[in-house]
Amino acid sequence: MKKALLFFLMIAISVSEICLAQTGQVAVSSKLAGTAHPSPYNMYGARYPFIEADNRVTFQFNAPDAQKVQVAIANVAYDMTKGDDGVWTYTSEPQDYGYHNYWMIVDGAVVLDPATDGFIGYSHDCNGFEIPDPEGDFYDLKDVPHGDVLIKNYFSKVTDAWRMAFIYLPPGYEKSTSTRYPVLYLQHGGGEDQRVWIEMGRTNIILDNLIAEGKSKPFIVVMETSAATKPGEAPPQPPRAKPAGKGQGAQGKQPAARPRFSFSFDTYAELMIHDLIPFIDGNFRTLSDQGSRAMAGLSMGSMVTTSVTLPNLDKFSHIGLFSGGTLAPDQISDKSKVKLVFMSYGSRERGSEGVKAAADLLNQSGIKSVSYISPLTAHEWQSWRRSLREFAPLLFKN
Amino acid sequence: MKKALLFFLMIAISVSEICLAQTGQVAVSSKLAGTAHPSPYNMYGARYPFIEADNRVTFQFNAPDAQKVQVAIANVAYDMTKGDDGVWTYTSEPQDYGYHNYWMIVDGAVVLDPATDGFIGYSHDCNGFEIPDPEGDFYDLKDVPHGDVLIKNYFSKVTDAWRMAFIYLPPGYEKSTSTRYPVLYLQHGGGEDQRVWIEMGRTNIILDNLIAEGKSKPFIVVMETSAATKPGEAPPQPPRAKPAGKGQGAQGKQPAARPRFSFSFDTYAELMIHDLIPFIDGNFRTLSDQGSRAMAGLSMGSMVTTSVTLPNLDKFSHIGLFSGGTLAPDQISDKSKVKLVFMSYGSRERGSEGVKAAADLLNQSGIKSVSYISPLTAHEWQSWRRSLREFAPLLFKN
Numbered sequence: 001m002k003k004a005l006l007f008f009l010m011i012a013i014s015v016s017e018i019c020l021a022q023t024g025q026v027a028v029s030s031k032l033a034g035t036a037h038p039s040p041y042n043m044y045g046a047r048y049p050f051i052e053a054d055n056r057v058t059f060q061f062n063a064p065d066a067q068k069v070q071v072a073i074a075n076v077a078y079d080m081t082k083g084d085d086g087v088w089t090y091t092s093e094p095q096d097y098g099y100h101n102y103w104m105i106v107d108g109a110v111v112l113d114p115a116t117d118g119f120i121g122y123s124h125d126c127n128g129f130e131i132p133d134p135e136g137d138f139y140d141l142k143d144v145p146h147g148d149v150l151i152k153n154y155f156s157k158v159t160d161a162w163r164m165a166f167i168y169l170p171p172g173y174e175k176s177t178s179t180r181y182p183v184l185y186l187q188h189g190g191g192e193d194q195r196v197w198i199e200m201g202r203t204n205i206i207l208d209n210l211i212a213e214g215k216s217k218p219f220i221v222v223m224e225t226s227a228a229t230k231p232g233e234a235p236p237q238p239p240r241a242k243p244a245g246k247g248q249g250a251q252g253k254q255p256a257a258r259p260r261f262s263f264s265f266d267t268y269a270e271l272m273i274h275d276l277i278p279f280i281d282g283n284f285r286t287l288s289d290q291g292s293r294a295m296a297g298l299s300m301g302s303m304v305t306t307s308v309t310l311p312n313l314d315k316f317s318h319i320g321l322f323s324g325g326t327l328a329p330d331q332i333s334d335k336s337k338v339k340l341v342f343m344s345y346g347s348r349e350r351g352s353e354g355v356k357a358a359a360d361l362l363n364q365s366g367i368k369s370v371s372y373i374s375p376l377t378a379h380e381w382q383s384w385r386r387s388l389r390e391f392a393p394l395l396f397k398n
Numbered sequence: 399m400k401k402a403l404l405f406f407l408m409i410a411i412s413v414s415e416i417c418l419a420q421t422g423q424v425a426v427s428s429k430l431a432g433t434a435h436p437s438p439y440n441m442y443g444a445r446y447p448f449i450e451a452d453n454r455v456t457f458q459f460n461a462p463d464a465q466k467v468q469v470a471i472a473n474v475a476y477d478m479t480k481g482d483d484g485v486w487t488y489t490s491e492p493q494d495y496g497y498h499n500y501w502m503i504v505d506g507a508v509v510l511d512p513a514t515d516g517f518i519g520y521s522h523d524c525n526g527f528e529i530p531d532p533e534g535d536f537y538d539l540k541d542v543p544h545g546d547v548l549i550k551n552y553f554s555k556v557t558d559a560w561r562m563a564f565i566y567l568p569p570g571y572e573k574s575t576s577t578r579y580p581v582l583y584l585q586h587g588g589g590e591d592q593r594v595w596i597e598m599g600r601t602n603i604i605l606d607n608l609i610a611e612g613k614s615k616p617f618i619v620v621m622e623t624s625a626a627t628k629p630g631e632a633p634p635q636p637p638r639a640k641p642a643g644k645g646q647g648a649q650g651k652q653p654a655a656r657p658r659f660s661f662s663f664d665t666y667a668e669l670m671i672h673d674l675i676p677f678i679d680g681n682f683r684t685l686s687d688q689g690s691r692a693m694a695g696l697s698m699g700s701m702v703t704t705s706v707t708l709p710n711l712d713k714f715s716h717i718g719l720f721s722g723g724t725l726a727p728d729q730i731s732d733k734s735k736v737k738l739v740f741m742s743y744g745s746r747e748r749g750s751e752g753v754k755a756a757a758d759l760l761n762q763s764g765i766k767s768v769s770y771i772s773p774l775t776a777h778e779w780q781s782w783r784r785s786l787r788e789f790a791p792l793l794f795k796n
Contacts, residue, residue: 022591022623026551026560043522044625063507067463104509109461111502111509118516118523124441125516141551141560151547151596153424153539153603162424162539174681177575193420198549205551225420227442283572 023117024199030136039116039129046115049102049129055094057129061113062087063106070105074380075122077105096348097133098382099200101126119199123191128200133382138389139202144212145171149204156275158267160231163224165276166194168204170211170218173285180285182219182396184318185272186388187297187304193225200381206388216392219294222280226304228268265307272308273315291339294395296320298384306331313337318395322387323349323379326358329365342391344372346383370394421515422597428534437514437527444513447500447527453492455527459511460485461504468503472778473520475503494746495531496780497598499524517597521589526598531780536787537600542610543569547602554673556665558629561622563674564592566602568609568616571683578683580617580794582716583670584786585695585702591623598779604786614790617692620678624702626666663705670706671713689737692793694718696782704729711735716793720785721747721777724756727763740789742770744781768792 027040032051039049039057048060059071064086070077071090080088101121104111112118112127119128150167170181186203188196197203203221210216281288293316297305302324309316313334320342321327327341341362345352355371362369372390374383425438430449437447437455446458457469462484468475469488478486499519502509510516510525517526548565568579584601586594595601601619608614679686691714695703700722707714711732718740719725725739739760743750753769760767770788772781 022559022561022625024562025549026562045521061507063505065465065506066504067465069507103512106464106504106507106509107461108463109459109467109504109509110512111504111507112512112516112523114501114508114510114522114524116523117518118510120515123443124512125510125514126512143553146551149549151423151549151602153544155541161420163420164422164424204549227420 025202025205026141028130028132028139028141028202030132030134030140033132033134033136035132041117041119041128041130043115043117048115049127051129051131052091055097055131056091057095057131058089058091059102059113060087060089061104061106066106068105068107071102072105072110073102074100074378095131096377096380096382097131097136098377098380098385099128099130100380101128103127120192120195138209139205139385140209141205142209142212144208146208147171147173147204147211147218149198154275154279156228156271158230158271158275159228163271163275164194165280166198166223167280167284168198168207168221168223169284170220171208172218173220177285180287182217182287182292182294183280183284184219184221184392184395185276185293185295185308186221186223187226187295187301188223189297189299189301189323193227194223197221197223201384201388203388206385207392210389210392217396219392219396220280220284220286222276224272224276226265226268226301228271230267233267265304268304269308269311273312277315290315290337291317292396294318294320294340296322296342296391297324298322298387299324299379318342320344320387320391322384322391323351325351326355327362327369328358329362329367332367335365335367338367340394341367341369342372342387342394343369344374344383344387344390346374346377346379348376348378349383423600423603424539426528426530426537426539426600428530428532428538431530431532431534433530439515439517439526439528441513441515446513447525449527449529450489453495453529454489455493455529456487456489457500458485458487459502459504464504466503466505469500470503470508471500472498472776493527493529494775494778494780495529495534496775496778496783497526497528498778499526501525518590518593536607537603537783538607539603540607540610542606544606545569545571545602545609545616547596552673552677554626554669556628556669556673557626561669561673562592563678564596564621565678565682566596566605566619566621567682568618569606570616571618575683578685580615580685580690580692581678581682582617582619582790582793583674583691583693583706584619584621585624585693585699586621587695587697587699587721591625592621595619595621599783599786601786604783605790608787608790615794617790617794618678618682618684620674622670622674624663624666624699626669628665631665663702666702667706667709671710675713688713688735689715690794692716692718692738694720694740694789695722696720696785697722697777716740718742718785718789720782720789721749723749724753725760725767726756727760727765730765733763733765736765738792739765739767740770740785740792741767742772742781742785742788744772744775744777746774746776747781 036053038047050058063069069080069088080090082088116127118125147170152165156163186197211218295305295309302321309319317339322344326343343355359369359371374386377383434451436445448456461467467478467486478488480486514525516523545568550563554561584595609616693703693707700719707717715737720742724741741753757767757769772784775781
């Protein structure tokens with residue numbers, strides 16, 4: 001009878017429906033640096049993207065009837081070469097350390113390779129691969145106490161809609177039931193959402209490791225999406241069909257000048273002040289004073305951060321801008337409120353040249369400021385992982 | 399100076415890099431039933447897949463240079479029609495209620511549409527769309543107390559590797575710090591992983607709603623991946639390149655006979671007994687007695703469930719098989735241990751015809767059993783959401 005059950009189940013399950021291996025957070029490891037290996041985000045059994053020992057990346061893609069196939073790495077398209085078997089191949093130049101978005105272009109259509117996990121970026125789903133950093137053990141999963149990542153739905157009166165936040169609770173939060181913690185609100189970049197600081201940013205792992213080493217105080221991190229419109233409010237201009245591969249991409253190059261557009265983060269600021277912060281302070285053991293609340297963001301998230309914090313310095317004491325411009329002393333209305341302005345860039349980014357001078361100006365005006373340049377990284381995740389590693393130990397020291 | 403910052407940021411942000419709207423868990427709503435609307439998993443501004451008022455689905459895909467484009471819905475390929483503007487269109491027959499996987503086939507290449515969230519299925523990343531069920535408010539987000547979904551990394555000695563679990567903690571877990579809870583271990587199907595019971599299954603929302611209505615006891619749910627190999631152990635045969643669209647698909651049809659293959663869940667059973675269950679009982683306020691531990695799974699996850707529970711009836715009291723065969727009395731070595739065997743199918747599935755008789759046999763032999771047939775659904779998520787709704791209220795009543 002048991003055999004009959006097994007037989008039934010076996011014929012009912014497709015050969016392809018084999019269970020998947022662990023990918024993502026648990027598979028990334030700095031120990032892979034200098035070795036040839038499938039990218040850790042690949043689906044079970046998928047060899048490509050394949051990371052070569054020298055950090056070149058080999059892509060393969062099966063498209064026997066296609067006339068042209070390209071792979072777009074961080075929004076720059078590269079032609080692949082068709083083999084006799086209909087499989088297209090491309091091996092890149094050595095890539096920078098860390099996470100990179102990619103996608104495929106098949107006969108002009110922007111598509112995704114089904115063989116990797118999906119990651120949000122560029123306002124659409126993306127493929128991803130990871131180059132191990134020999135000094136990347138600060139984001140390796142280790143045998144240290146681990147905090148929790150919560151997916152939390154809550155209702156916003158400002159937008160009259162349900163919202164989703166990702167929340168990091170530091171190690172010990174669960175057991176030390178009387179301890180209260182400061183809070184960092186951490187924003188994604190343009191075309192991303194609340195998932196990215198966990199999925200690509202490895203925030204939980206970076207903070208677990210820093211806390212275990214005694215380098216950072218334990219604090220809560222709240223990750224939400226700055227997309228927010230009130231009922232009846234027109235949303236920002238939707239993204240147009242984008243000629244992928246025509247940009248110059250992130251890595252080692254300057255973005256081309258792009259058309260200006262305008263939108264505001266006023267609704268998100270209102271949502272944070274009236275819905276999100278009260279929800280967090282009401283449902284978690286937070287320290288809710290101004291000195292215990294920080295906000296930071298990457299790229300567009302820096303603009304969100306300044307839009308929310310500068311008019312609300314009674315609520316925020318620590319500000320972080322990762323690859324998102326600088327602050328000048330005259331932008332800060334009450335210097336006594338600001339405990340820290342942290343500003344960082346990847347060394348390959350436009351903007352990196354001015355960040356130290358901007359920090360010097362703030363320090364001279366009596367506002368504590370720290371700058372950081374991530375060596376040999378672009379407008380990509382490795383700059384932001386490292387920025388978080390540098391920023392976190394500076395928080396809530398007062 | 400602030401204007402200079404804004405200007406810099408604006409030119410640095412691509413038009414396409416607009417922030418995304420909320421999708422996924424928070425956007426699905428039974429109130430959309432009978433209306434025409436973009437699928438709730440679409441990226442911000444993406445109109446397609448577009449759900450028509452009669453549950454047909456219109457797909458559009460921009461591929462001006464392609465010779466042939468198909469959309470594969472639940473693994474059945476349909477030809478799209480090219481417009482003069484290079485945009486391909488297809489409108490389907492009315493689709494069953496609930497979540498459906500789809501993907502694109504561009505000149506023979508299996509690819510994903512970047513315009514929706516990515517979902518794991520068929521051993522690769524998939525696109526998804528959702529047909530609202532007029533009676534689907536049991537998985538609508540409501541203003542009731544909400545539990546938490548945790549993403550938890552832990553180390554397995556059995557596999558000598560880090561693992562990731564999704565864990566649902568019921569409403570009140572955080573605040574009632576002395577209450578202990580029973581635990582359901584809930585398994586994904588073939589080609590899926592630990593995310594699916596949240597992302598497509600809406601487990602947290604279904605249980606929040608059942609608990610709020612007093613229909614279900616609060617309990618913890620642990621979702622892990624049955625893929626598990628020991629160091630040096632050969633993994634199961636990797637999936638071969640699959641001729642997508644050649645299967646007959648799930649909806650309303652029988653799957654074709656498929657080649658048999660063999661693999662075992664022995665390593666996962668060992669991991670559960672030696673690593674996962676001790677980790678859960680050691681880190682959460684569980685009731686760890688046999689009567690307070692259940693296991694269930696969908697499709698292949700039912701096979702995982704029987705593989706783990708039947709040899710370990712000293713540890714499990716409640717068993718659920720969703721679209722994954724039936725149990726016979728002689729498979730259960732100690733009838734006194736089993737408090738419940740729940741077996742269910744979608745009415746469109748092969749297997750549904752025998753499930754009530756199998757439950758009758760178990761009941762006649764003194765083993766409490768309940769069967770359920772989900773009306774007008776196939777081997778897809780709506781069968782399993784409804785199965786969970788029927789199963790949960792039966793758990794831990796003794």
